[in-house]
Amino acid sequence: MKHDSLCLTLADIAEHLGATLEGDGKRRVRGVATLKDAGPDQIAFMSNRAYLKDLAGTRAAAVLLHPQYIADCPVDSLALDNPYLGYADLSLLLAPQLGIDEPGIHPGATVAKDAVLGKSVCIGPNAVIERGAELGDGVVVGPGCVIGAGCKIGASSRLHANVTLYHGVIVGKRAILHSGCVIGGDGFGFAHDGEKWHKIAQLGGVVLGDDVEVGSCTSIDRGALDDTLIGNDVKIDSQVQIAHNVRIGDHSALAGCVGIAGSTKVGRHCMLGGGVGLSGHLTIADGVQVTGMTLVTNSIPEPGVYSSGTGTMANAQWRRNAVRFKQLDDMARRLKRLEKEINNT
Numbered sequence: 001m002k003h004d005s006l007c008l009t010l011a012d013i014a015e016h017l018g019a020t021l022e023g024d025g026k027r028r029v030r031g032v033a034t035l036k037d038a039g040p041d042q043i044a045f046m047s048n049r050a051y052l053k054d055l056a057g058t059r060a061a062a063v064l065l066h067p068q069y070i071a072d073c074p075v076d077s078l079a080l081d082n083p084y085l086g087y088a089d090l091s092l093l094l095a096p097q098l099g100i101d102e103p104g105i106h107p108g109a110t111v112a113k114d115a116v117l118g119k120s121v122c123i124g125p126n127a128v129i130e131r132g133a134e135l136g137d138g139v140v141v142g143p144g145c146v147i148g149a150g151c152k153i154g155a156s157s158r159l160h161a162n163v164t165l166y167h168g169v170i171v172g173k174r175a176i177l178h179s180g181c182v183i184g185g186d187g188f189g190f191a192h193d194g195e196k197w198h199k200i201a202q203l204g205g206v207v208l209g210d211d212v213e214v215g216s217c218t219s220i221d222r223g224a225l226d227d228t229l230i231g232n233d234v235k236i237d238s239q240v241q242i243a244h245n246v247r248i249g250d251h252s253a254l255a256g257c258v259g260i261a262g263s264t265k266v267g268r269h270c271m272l273g274g275g276v277g278l279s280g281h282l283t284i285a286d287g288v289q290v291t292g293m294t295l296v297t298n299s300i301p302e303p304g305v306y307s308s309g310t311g312t313m314a315n316a317q318w319r320r321n322a323v324r325f326k327q328l329d330d331m332a333r334r335l336k337r338l339e340k341e342i343n344n345t
Contacts, residue, residue, distance in 0.1 A: 008094070010062055013043070014078055016093060017086045020067070023076025029061045031094055032087065047084035064090070101140050109141075118155065136173065148184065154210065166222065172210035172232065180217040183208070187221040187228075187244025187262060200224065202244060209233070209250065215240065224262075231268070249286065 011025030031042045035051055038044040038060035045064035046055055055063065055072055062076035064083040080086040101122040105111055108125035115129045118137035123129065127145045136155035141147065144162040151165045154173035159165075163177045166184030177183070189200035204223020208230045214220070215238030222228060223245045230236075231250035241259045242248070249268035254260075258272045261280035266272070270284060273292035278284070282296065287303030290296060294308040313321070 010076060010078065013090065013093070017064075017078065017080060017089055019064070019078040019080045019086060021062075021076070021078055022070055022073075023062060027061055027076065029094075032091055033060070035060065035063070043078070043090065045083050045087040045090075047082075047087070106143075112149075124161070130167070142179075160216075166206075168205040168222075170205065170207045172208055172212060174211050175208055176213040178214060178216040178218075178238070181214045182219045183214070184222045185219060187224055189224050189244065204228065204245065206230070212236070215256070218242075237274075243280070255292070 007028050007030050009025060010021055010023060010027045010029065013019070013029070014021040014025070029041055029043050033039070033042045033044055035044045035046060035054035035058045038058060040059060040061055042060055043062050043064060044058055044060035046069065052069070052072060055069070056074060058075060060075055062078055063073050064078045064080060064086045065073060066081065066083055067079040070077050070079055078086070103120040103122050105123045106125040106127070109123045109127040109129070111123065111129040112131040112133065114131055116134040118135055118139065120138050121135050122140045124141060124143040124145070126143055127141045129135070129141070129147045130149040132150045133147045134152045135141070136153060136157070138156040139153050140158040142159055142161040142163065145159050146164045147153070148165050148167035148169065150168045151170070153171045154175065156173055157171055157175040159177045160179045162179050164182045165171070169184040171177070184206045186202045189202055190197040191200060202222050202224050204225050205227045206220055206222050207227050209232035211233045212230055214236045217238055218236055218240040220228060220230065220242045221244045226245055228242065228245055229247045231248055231252070233251045234248050235253040237254060237256040237258070239257050240254050243260060243262040245263040246260050246266070248266045249270065251268055252266055252270040254272045255274040257275045260266070260278045263280055264278050264282045264284070266278070266284045267286035267288060269287050271289045273290060273294065275293040276290045277295045279297045283299040283301070284296070285301050285303055288300050289305045291305065291307040294306065296306070296308070300306060
């Protein structure tokens with residue numbers, strides 16, 4: 001679909017999204033905004049009925065919403081069964097174009113003679129492509145990236161500036177790796193002889209599936225023996241730590257600052273909230289959701305929503321409760337004795 005300077009008609013957008021348009025198809029829009037802030041050249045969206053109060057006063061050109069709310073919309077509407085998914089598609093369509101990646105190798109880049117480059121590859125300044133690396137068609141390697149020896153990157157993947165892939169890392173198609181992430185660094189493996197630590201060589205690799213996105217400053221360690229495996233369509237936020245030999249199933253999502261210890265297996269369609277910690281050698285079933293700041297120390301065999309920890313409270317109250325936490329085991333023993341005495345009377 002052709003458009004001029006990111007200016008689209010509502011008819012264009014309806015066709016692109018497969019939405020039902022109620023209103024002027026010739027009206028043009030240039031961006032997306034919230035119901036409160038949208039102006040007459042922007043589209044808003046409503047995916048939660050809690051925002052009905054904001055719908056009534058919106059000044060947007062049109063609103064993406066569920067068909068059941070068309071009658072409540074004071075402006076033109078684009079009806080979809082899943083308006084939030086429609087918003088996601090529209091955000092990509094209207095995203096500012098910050099420049100077109102011209103195929104070619106920047107003069108400041110260093111590319112090994114035996115590296116294999118696909119068609120229309122773009123390699124930015126100061127990037128380093130080491131021996132035996134293979135880049136598929138349309139791969140974009142940003143400034144300052146380092147692609148280690150023997151790495152393989154699938155077609156249409158994009159590495160933003162200063163991404164580091166250690167040797168032998170495999171990245172699937174259409175992956176997005178954000179600035180500063182490190183894939184394939186050594187796992188945390190050491191043996192202690194009673195006095196000092198001895199490093200254990202990490203002999204495995206890292207394999208990322210297709211359509212994986214990795215946030216900035218995230219680390220995914222290579223396996224000790226077998227590979228660390230990240231499935232297809234896995235979305236990983238910034239500042240996440242994934243240790244050696246972890247396996248994450250297809251379509252799972254990890255929010256910022258998640259930490260996963262070694263050899264833990266996370267199933268398909270799992271969601272881990274911000275700051276979640278998983279101990280090592282656990283198995284997490286498919287379809288598990290773990291809420292933010294939860295510490296998981298045992299395997300989770302059934303799908304569902306899991307939480308741990310306590311909510312914020314005044315410091316004085318927290319200090320009193322912390323003392324009682326230490327007394328819980330003794331209190332439980334005393335309660336059992338009392339129950340036994342009552343049952344025997």
